[in-house]
Amino acid sequence: MKNYIFLASAFLLFSCADKKVADAQPRKPKNIILLIGDGMGLAQVYAGMVANGDALNIERFKHIGFHKSYSFDNIITDSAAGATAFSCGEKSYNGAIGVGTDSLALETILETAEKKGLATALVATSSVTHATPACFIAHQKSRALDENIAADFLKTDIDVFIGGGKDFFEKRSDSLNLLEKLKTNGYGIANGDAEILAFTGTKLAGFIAPVQPDSASGTRGDILHKATQKAIEIVSKNPQGFFMMAEGSQIDWGGHANKQTYIIQEMLDFDKAIGKALDFAEKDGNTLVIVTADHETGGFAIMGGSIKDRIVESAFTTTHHTGVMIPVYAYGPGAEEFGGIYQNTDIYHKMMGLLGLKK
Numbered sequence: 001m002k003n004y005i006f007l008a009s010a011f012l013l014f015s016c017a018d019k020k021v022a023d024a025q026p027r028k029p030k031n032i033i034l035l036i037g038d039g040m041g042l043a044q045v046y047a048g049m050v051a052n053g054d055a056l057n058i059e060r061f062k063h064i065g066f067h068k069s070y071s072f073d074n075i076i077t078d079s080a081a082g083a084t085a086f087s088c089g090e091k092s093y094n095g096a097i098g099v100g101t102d103s104l105a106l107e108t109i110l111e112t113a114e115k116k117g118l119a120t121a122l123v124a125t126s127s128v129t130h131a132t133p134a135c136f137i138a139h140q141k142s143r144a145l146d147e148n149i150a151a152d153f154l155k156t157d158i159d160v161f162i163g164g165g166k167d168f169f170e171k172r173s174d175s176l177n178l179l180e181k182l183k184t185n186g187y188g189i190a191n192g193d194a195e196i197l198a199f200t201g202t203k204l205a206g207f208i209a210p211v212q213p214d215s216a217s218g219t220r221g222d223i224l225h226k227a228t229q230k231a232i233e234i235v236s237k238n239p240q241g242f243f244m245m246a247e248g249s250q251i252d253w254g255g256h257a258n259k260q261t262y263i264i265q266e267m268l269d270f271d272k273a274i275g276k277a278l279d280f281a282e283k284d285g286n287t288l289v290i291v292t293a294d295h296e297t298g299g300f301a302i303m304g305g306s307i308k309d310r311i312v313e314s315a316f317t318t319t320h321h322t323g324v325m326i327p328v329y330a331y332g333p334g335a336e337e338f339g340g341i342y343q344n345t346d347i348y349h350k351m352m353g354l355l356g357l358k359k
C-alpha cells in the first residue's frame, strides 16, 4: 500500500512538472489565415478607420510589427515580388510569380501545406491569376502570363479558390477547358455569389468575374468577407489544419487611381473579412491570423478632415507604389513572433516554423 501511494504521488509530481514544461513552450497554431490588403499602408488603414467612425476590426490585434517591403533589386516592390516573399521566403525581382531571381520555381507555403495534409485556400477580389494569389500556387517568370498561371492551379490539390479570372480557365488561346479538368479533379465550379455561398462540397473553384471583378461599391458588392467565411468553413473541416490567404486586392487599385473613396471603400470591405477571420480564430483558439500588405500605393497621406464627421482630406504623391515599411498585425498562437521590424520574407519563415512545415 505504501509503495502504491508513493508511486501514485511520484506520478502526480511527474505529470505536474511535465505540464509546467508544456505550458512554458509558446503555443503553436494549427491553422493560419493570412490576409493581404494590396497597397495598404498605414494611411489607408487610418483613412478607413476615420471614415468608419474611428473604429475597425483591425484594432482587435494586439501584436503589431513592420516588414521591409523592398524586392530583390528595387526599393519599391510590385505585388508579384511582394507576394513571392510571403509565399516562398525569397526576395525576387518585380514581376516574379513564385520564382527566384533565376526564374526557377520555389516551393510555396501553400504547396508545402497541401503536401503535408493541411487544407488550403485562396480568396481574392482580383482575378485568381493576378499577382498576389498567383504567387501562392503558380511559378511563372512574369505576372502577365495569366493563362499559364491558371494552368498552374491544376498542379496543386488546393481545396478552395475564389476570385475573378474564369476566362483564363475556359477561354484560352490553347483552347483547353481547364474547368472540365477541375471537375475531373473533383472540384465543384460555382459561378457568382449565390452559387459560391450555397456550395456544400469539399473542393471549390468559385468565380466572381470573367476577368477582374468590379469594385466593392460596384457590382462586386460584399462578397469578400462572405467568401472568406465560406473558405474557412470548408478548410476548417480538415483535422490536420489549414493554410489560407485572402486578399483585399483593390485597395491598391484605388491608390493607383488616386481615388480616396475607392481606397476607403475597399479598405472597409477588407476589414469586414478581417473581422470574419478574427471571429473564427477567437472561437477556435488554434488559429493564427496575420494581416499585412505587400506595399503601399499612391503615397497616400492624410492632410486634414474630421474624426467627428468621419471626413478624410488626403493627397497623393504618386500613381505608383511607394517604398515605406508595412504594418503586420497578428492574433492567435504565435502572434508574439510578429512584433518588431523584419524582412517581408521573414513572414514566410515565421509561418513555416509555426505550422511545423520548415524544411
Ligand code: MG
Binding pocket: 038, 079, 126, 130, 131, 132, 133, 247, 249, 252
Ligand atoms: Mg494583389
Ligand code: ZN
Binding pocket: 039, 079, 252, 253, 256, 297, 321
Ligand atoms: Zn499596384
